[in-house]
Amino acid sequence: MHLHFDKAELRSARTIELNEGDQLAPEDFPEPVVFAVLNGVIAIESHLSDGRRSLLTLRFPGEYLDMNRADRHASGEVVALAPTSVKLVPLSIFEELLLKDSNLRRIYWRRATDIMHQQFDHSSDLGKKTPTERMASFIFELRNRMSIPRFVEEFTLPISRQSIADYLGLRAETVSRVLKGLEKEGAVKLIGKHKIAILDFKGLRMIANGSRPRLSNHR
Incomplete structure (x- = not known):
């Protein structure tokens, strides 16, 4: 999706810079907008x-968040989980782009x-x-959403442990x-505080799928 951010219609859209914790609400804008994430989360x-707090859904660079449709049911605010750049694309322009550009439409859907x-x-x-299984699953979700190549073991955790906890329904501790349990077991x-390396892809995948002994059952 990054390539489509360079289209003239999207280049002209206003870009805003957010600090971690900054909030956006669709009603704050004079017209309906779609949030296009350039960097951050x-x-x-x-x-x-x-x-x-619960985090209901995440959006990563190259992804869009349309609070005017499917996400409207969520009675919450849009919050930046890290320093983030977001394009505010007018909904009318975004819909027109989807109609005109079949490739963009295909990729978007x-x-x-x-x-x-x-x-x-x-x-x-x-x-x-269990919490351990959720964490293992989340690590693979991060890799997929951040488009990290399979051969790359080490990557940066883009959000804080508190945000991870709020997304996974856990406590930060x-x-x-x-x-630490996954590290002790040799999986990661x-x-x-901000980087992790997967040492045992197969083992971590087994944990994510519930196929190994549970390391923790505490929330």
Whole structure:
């Protein structure tokens, strides 16, 4: 999708820079817009009455978030989970581009379908998997969403452990404990707070699929 950001119609769209924690709401704009992520990560966040936060869906560079349609049911704000650049594409222009450019339309709908199925998997993970299994699944989700080549073992975690916890339905301390458990088992290596390397792809995949002993059952 990055290639299509260079189209004249999208180049003219306003770009805004967000710091981690900055929020956007569709009603803040004079006309309906689609958020196109250039870099960083955005999410839809929702809060319970006691203040607990959930991250309902993530968007990575090259992906779009249309809060005017399918995501409208989520009663939450769009939040930046890291320093992020976002294009504000008027909905009317975006729809016109999809009509005129069959290649863009094909890529957009294929990506939208991929994200939809990934959300189905994520919902299942939250309901059925242990914290360790969720984390293993999330590591592979990150690699896929960030288009990291298979032969690359080391990559940067693009969001904080608190954000990971809010996405996986865990506590931040559980995320840290699970990551250390995966490292102790030899599946991954933690490189500081922001990088991770997969040492055992097959083993980590087995954990993600629920095929290995559960390292933790605590939330």
